[in-house]
Amino acid sequence: MEKIIKKLTETYGPSGREDRIREVIKEEVSGLADEIRTDYLGNLIVLKKGTASEETRPVMLAAHMDEIGLMVTHIDKDGFLRFTNVGGVGPSRLVGARVVLPSGKKGVVFHEQLKELKELDLEKMYIDIGAENQDEARKHVTIGDIAIYDQPMVSLGNRLVAKAMDDRIGCAVLISALKELKNNHNDVYFVFTSQEEVGIRGARTSAYGLNPGLGIAVDVTMTGDTPEAKKMDVKLGGGAAIKVKDSSLITSPLVKDMMVEIAEKANIKYQLEVLARGGTDAGAIHLTREGVLAGCISIPCRYVHSPAEMVDLRDVEAAVALLGKILEEKIDF
Numbered sequence: 001m002e003k004i005i006k007k008l009t010e011t012y013g014p015s016g017r018e019d020r021i022r023e024v025i026k027e028e029v030s031g032l033a034d035e036i037r038t039d040y041l042g043n044l045i046v047l048k049k050g051t052a053s054e055e056t057r058p059v060m061l062a063a064h065m066d067e068i069g070l071m072v073t074h075i076d077k078d079g080f081l082r083f084t085n086v087g088g089v090g091p092s093r094l095v096g097a098r099v100v101l102p103s104g105k106k107g108v109v110f111h112e113q114l115k116e117l118k119e120l121d122l123e124k125m126y127i128d129i130g131a132e133n134q135d136e137a138r139k140h141v142t143i144g145d146i147a148i149y150d151q152p153m154v155s156l157g158n159r160l161v162a163k164a165m166d167d168r169i170g171c172a173v174l175i176s177a178l179k180e181l182k183n184n185h186n187d188v189y190f191v192f193t194s195q196e197e198v199g200i201r202g203a204r205t206s207a208y209g210l211n212p213g214l215g216i217a218v219d220v221t222m223t224g225d226t227p228e229a230k231k232m233d234v235k236l237g238g239g240a241a242i243k244v245k246d247s248s249l250i251t252s253p254l255v256k257d258m259m260v261e262i263a264e265k266a267n268i269k270y271q272l273e274v275l276a277r278g279g280t281d282a283g284a285i286h287l288t289r290e291g292v293l294a295g296c297i298s299i300p301c302r303y304v305h306s307p308a309e310m311v312d313l314r315d316v317e318a319a320v321a322l323l324g325k326i327l328e329e330k331i332d333f
């Protein structure tokens, strides 16, 4: 598990530029699926056929491949790069962060001289790639390139730290579930979605196309277990989190209760998640066509959208187990 998480989190793939991470995932799932295709939004759609009759609607699983990033907007005469955010990038999480451009060129993020820290804003920040002037910088970067955090994964025992755990950890869960899946009743589409971080775009179009009877997103959620954290009943090591609500979805009791029952019956450690702010692919899936039942299995994660997102391997294993048990069921709502 650790090996695949390392590979996935360290691969380049900001929103709209998922080609490299898509290739890595495609390689992992090849030979396990009945059909693999990529659509126009860049979603990777992987089908594992079930034993049910043709009329039974499929189950759609979604984990987003994309990560947040910094898009270059301007290269100044001294070779410093200005940027805009791709997804939820917080200025305080960027100071001193190391980043890498699609060319492989690395850099660091810093800010102009400020009178007060509260002036810190993306517009006052820049990427320094070590270039001495604009011409030198232009050899490594063009306007519109997206830089991402440059951080190898590290293991702290049960806990792993990496950039882009959001949501490569969800991709890892889907890949593991696919590897272990046999005798599934419903057809199952494993969708590695694009452009979640910029407004849940890939899941929206793929859900429309697949018209599933049930959608399940696997994504990270915040925790309330750090010093002076906002009160939240999710913690690292507390098990797979079954989503009750976030800003994009109020999980249907049909789906939430089914997940809870299955977890209880199979003795899988779980916790209930109410996330005050944030959304996942499930938010787009459940608003598809005339409405689709959808839920979300979340992986508790500290420091979301920082270069040091932390998850607990035991929660990841619990999520794989829960997803596996759900897929053993005959799902026909």
Ligand code: CO
Pocket: 166, 197, 305
């Ligand atoms: Co995110």
Ligand code: ZN
Pocket: 064, 166, 167, 196, 219, 220
């Ligand atoms: Zn996410």
